[in-house]
Amino acid sequence: MSVADRLGRTTAQGASHRAPDAPDRPAVAPAAQPPAQVRVVLVGLAAAVVLGGAVATTSGATSFTLFVVGLTLGLVLFHSRFGFTSAWRQLVAVGQGKALRAHMLMLAVACTLFAPVLAGGVTLAGPVVPSLAPVGTSLFVGAFLFGVGMQLGGSCASGTLFAIGSGQTAILVTLAGFVAGSVLGAYHFTFWTQDLPTGRPVSLADTRFGYLGAWVVSLAVMGAVVAATYLVARRRRPPALEQPPAARGAARALRDDGVFVLETMHRDHIAGDYATRDWWETDDGMTVWVEREFDAVEGVSREWTRWTKGAEKGEKYHELRIRTATEWDRLLREARLVPVDWYGDWELAPFIHTSEDLIVVCRKAG
Secondary structure (H helix, E strand, O other): OOHHHHHHOOOOOOOOOOOOOOOOOOOOOOOOOOOOOHHHHHHHHHHHHHHHHHHHHHHOHHHHHHHHHHHHHHHHHHHHOOOHHHHHHHHHHHOOOHHHHHHHHHHHHHHHHHHHHHHHOEEOOEEOOOOOOEEEHHHHHHHHHHHHHHHHHOOOHHHHHHHHHOOOHHHHHHHHHHHHHHHHHHHOHHHHHHHOOEEEEOOOOOOOOHHHHHHHHHHHHHHHHHHHHHHHHHHHOOOOOOOOOHHHHHHHHOOOOOEEEEEEEOHHHHHHOOOOEEEEEOOOOOEEEEEEEEEOOOOEEEEEEEEEEOOEEEEEEEEEEOOOHHHHHHHHHHOOEEEEEEEOOOOOOEOOOOOOEEEEEEEEOO
């Protein structure tokens, strides 16, 4: 069966069901990456070397090590766009929980690594003790203000720093507010920590189960958060996150004399032979119903599939972006892949408007 048949050719007539409302947020294609700013990178590296030398000379090996760790973390955060603000915003706004699940994985790894260190009380650098703080009014007020500030400012603390380091000058406003709030909080710190009602410091390790029990409880809470993100996603059908630029990566990996071949569906054929409803029965007694709709502007086909087999039943929804040959030509050339041949099938038939498939042979741009 061809890709066109799989997407929508009607082979039989039958009953159908009413499809649910289609989501209005199709997946977004990845944008072309801007070229690297070599001069900015060189200036940044030079500044890092000078600053690192000054730290090592004036503060010693420990401070220099922390400087290197901080520099590395900033580089990782910048390239991964890893921050706390967007993760919660994505979950609340559209139900997308992938970023929040990444946060839970990060915290789970941190708990797993720190639990034995804190339990033993000793590291390669010497003794270590946990830092505990009371749970009181200051915690709840501070957490609320920080959450509101993150959403209004568009960034958390780490996100603000790596965004400014990457040249986003608009975040300087957020940094100014961050500094001003910190100074104001330090000025009346005793009011929040001593004058207002407060409780005792809380440690999950202060039980007969010790750090092992604290580790288990922490992982259980993180697992509950992960499960909650999946439940939200099932209810809200969030849009897919942007995919990494695989074509651009393929151009980098391709040898100068190599060939890149792309096989996909021909949008003109799909649109001309599109079936909005379909149903069929399989040899093993399963009945399948399908409803589809095609967004001609976005080029997105949305499909709802339901099936029954005796007492068993199931359903699935997915979206598929179908591009025209003109779009593929532009995207491939932006990825430094030059189309040299176009075919309509694997028999190397010429690619025409009635071709079911689209096969493009590309070479690396010179």
